[in-house]
Amino acid sequence: MPEAPALDPRLARALVEVVGADHLLTDPDVTAGAAVDWTGRFRGATPAVVRPGSAAEVAGVVQRCAAEGVALVPQGGNTGLVGGSVPLAGEVVLSSARLAGVGDVDPDGGRITAGAGTSIAAVQAAAAEAGWAYGVDWAARDTATVGGSVATDAGGLHVVAHGSTRAQLLGVEAVLGTGEVLDDLGRLEKDATGYDLSGLLCGSEGTLGVVTAARLRLVPALPDRALAALGFGSWADAVTAVGLLRRGLPGLEAAEAHGAAEAALVAGHLGASPALDPPPAVTLLVGCAGHGDQVDALAAAVDGLAGVTGAAVADDGARRAALWRHRESMTEAISTLGSPHKMDVSLPADALAGFAEEVPARIAAVAPEARTWLFGHLGDGNLHVNVTGVAPDDAAVDDAVLGLVLERRGSISAEHGVGTAKRRWAAEQRGPTAMAAMAAIKAALDPAGILNPAVLL
C-alpha cells in the first residue's frame, strides 16, 4: 500500500471543530478500507476519513480544506469501478456515511428526498412504501449510495425504461467547491427557472461539488411482470430485435444481453444450467411490466421478431428471480478468473453489433493470452467489456477497446464515469472545446481546485 501523507495538525484541529473528534478518522487500520476500491485495482492512501453529519458540516470541511489547499475525495458506497472515489493522490476522504436517510415523501406528486449516504435499496423501499417505485436499479443496490449515483449519473438495468440517474433527479443539495451550500431540493419536474445546476453536478464525479442530498422523481409501481430469455444467432439479430421491442413492447423495462461463453461461465459459477441450453450465440433477457397479463404481451411481441433461435419465458416470480440471478452474477463469475479490466462503453444502435463482433479480435491482437467477456444493457446500447488474463497495469487492452469505441462513434464511459482510469480517453471523446468548457466551469465552481482533483479533467 502507498504511504499515507500526514494530516497537518492545524487542519486536523479545524476539522475536529467541525465534525467532532469521533468523526475524523486517522488510524491507518481504520482508514485503509476507504483507500482501495472493491475490485482491488485502485489502491491509494489517505491521511484521514472525515464524516460530516449535515450539509453545514460538509461546508465546514470544504472551507477548511480549501483554506489549506488540501484535496478531498467524496466517497459513498465505494462501489465505483474507475477509481473515482479512492484517494489515489493522498486526498482526505469525505465520507457520506452520516448523511443517510429518507425524508419528505410527496405521495401525490411521486417525489422523495434522500441523503447522499442512503443506499439505492433504501430509496427503492421507501418509494414502494409510498405506492411508487424508484426508476434506477443495479446489482450493487444495497451498498451504492444516492450521492455516488448522482455524482456518476449511474445507469443500471432500467435505463431503457426510465433513463439514468440524471433523468430521476429533480434537484440536489450540495456543497460547491466555494464552500457554499446550494439548496436545489425544491426543484420541480417542470421548472425552467435558470440553469440546471443539479443536472450539471450529476455526472461531474465530485469535481464541482459534494452532493449531500437529492430530490428524486418516482415512477409508477407496476403490478405485473414478465421476463424472457431469447436466443439469437448473432449480435446483429439481437440488436434488430431490441429496436423492434423498444417500439412495439409496451412496458419494456430491461433488455440485457450476453454471449455463449458468458452464459456457460455464469452457469458454471452458479452450478446451474444456463437459461437456454445449449447457450445460443447471444442471449437477450427481455423484461416488461404493466397492468394485466405481461406474459401474453411479451409473447405477442416476441412472436413478431425475426431470428429468435429459442425462448424461455419466466411466468412466475421464482423463475424471473432465477433468470435475474444469472444476469447479476456475471460480474462475480468473471472475478473468479482474476482481477479483470472493465470497460463500460455505449455505441449507437447501428454500430453495436459490429463492435461486439470485432472487439475480441482487437483485444487478441494486443494480448493473445487475454479472454474477453461481453455483457450489458443492449436496450440502451451499453456493453460491459471485461478482459481477464492480463496484468492490471497493462494499458494496451484498454487502448484497443476504447480506440475501437471512438472509431465507432461510441462513448468510452456509459455509466461508470471517467474517474482516473479513463481521463485521456474522455478528452479524446469530448474534444478540446468541451474539455476547455469543463475546465472553465470547474474553475468557476471549485476555484481552489480541491474537489476530486485527480479525476476527469
Place this chain on the structure above:
Amino acid sequence: MPEAPALDPRLARALVEVVGADHLLTDPDVTAGAAVDWTGRFRGATPAVVRPGSAAEVAGVVQRCAAEGVALVPQGGNTGLVGGSVPLAGEVVLSSARLAGVGDVDPDGGRITAGAGTSIAAVQAAAAEAGWAYGVDWAARDTATVGGSVATDAGGLHVVAHGSTRAQLLGVEAVLGTGEVLDDLGRLEKDATGYDLSGLLCGSEGTLGVVTAARLRLVPALPDRALAALGFGSWADAVTAVGLLRRGLPGLEAAEAHGAAEAALVAGHLGASPALDPPPAVTLLVGCAGHGDQVDALAAAVDGLAGVTGAAVADDGARRAALWRHRESMTEAISTLGSPHKMDVSLPADALAGFAEEVPARIAAVAPEARTWLFGHLGDGNLHVNVTGVAPDDAAVDDAVLGLVLERRGSISAEHGVGTAKRRWAAEQRGPTAMAAMAAIKAALDPAGILNPAVLL
C-alpha cells in the same frame, strides 16, 4: 417603437464577410418583426438581423460581435412569452432561420438530429416517418423551433409522459460565448463521459451559447389513443385524481385542467358548447396511448376515481381533435380580451389546489378590475395564470402571483423561462448561492458577456 441603435460600419462589414450581404438585414421595415414578441407585450429595437447558415458562420458572428462588445439575442420562432428572444436593449438579432432541416435519423436507436431553426412540427413529422414519435408537443408546434425549445427547456402537453425538452436531449451543437463550436451531437442515452454541457445549455436561454443543432431521442409511436374530459367539484379533487391516474393509468400522456369560467370563455370563442355542459368547477382532460383498446383502459382507470361529477370520453379521432381544439384555443380566447399578463408556474402536488383556489383573491386584492384565467398541465403541476384587464406594465399583479408561488414552494417559471420579465423573481426562487454559481458559469462560457445579456441573470 424604441429607436434602433446604429450598427457600427466596421462590424457590419465583418458580418457581411461571414454571412454574405443577403443575410445581414438592416432595413427597419424588414427587421421590425424581429423586435417584438407575438403578444406585443415585449417591444424592442435592433440595428440588424443576421442569418448565419451554418455553425461555422454562427461562430464567425459571435466572434465578430464579441470583439466589438456588441450583444446578440438568438431568435428562433419568436413564440416565447417572457421577452427572452426580443432585442429589448438594442441587441443584434441572430436568427436561426437558415439552420433548419432534419438529418441523420437512427431508426433502430430512435434518435434524430435537427437544426436549430427546424420547427417542432417538422421534427414530429420526421420522427413519424422513421416509425417513432417526438415526445414534446405544444400548440405553437408549427412556428416554435428546436433551438428555442432547447434554449428554454420547453415543456408542453406530454411532460407527464416523456419529460420536458431536456429529457429528450442527447446532445447539442452550439457556439459558446467564446466563439468556439461545441459539437456534442454524438452523445448517447447512456454516456457518463464528463459534464453534461448540453443539459446545461438547455434552459440557459441563450446566455451561454447559441444552439445550432440538437440530437434528440425519440419515443415509441403508439397506435391507439383515448381522451376524456372529466368534471370535478374542486381543484383538490382534480389533483388527487391526477395522482391516482399517474400511478394507475398505463400510457397516461396528458392531464390538462381548466376552470368553469375558462371552459365558458373558450366555448364562446369557438362558438361551440363546452365538453361538459354545464361546465364543472374543474375540467380535467386526460389522454392515454398504447397498444389495444385505450377507451377501455381509460374507462377502467376513471372508474376508480373519487369526485368525478361527469365524464365525456372521446372514442374516435374527430372527437379527440374537438376536445384538443378546446384546450389549445385557450390562449387565443383569452387574447381576445386584451393583452394578458401571463404567469407560467409550477407547484408541488400538495400545494397545487391551495394555490389555484387562492390566486384569484390575491390578484383581486391588488387589481380589483382584473380577471384571472387558470389553465394548464395538471399532470406535471404546471398552471398558466393569465390575467386580463390590467395595464401591460402593472407589476403588482405579477408580484402577487409569483409571491404566492414562492410562499407555496413552487417555481416562478415552469416552461416559458425567465427572460427579462421574471429576472428578479428567479433570483428570489433560486437564492444567492445558485445565482452566484450561474453568474460564474456565465462568465466562464461567455467571457465578453454578449449572449442575451438582458435575460435571466
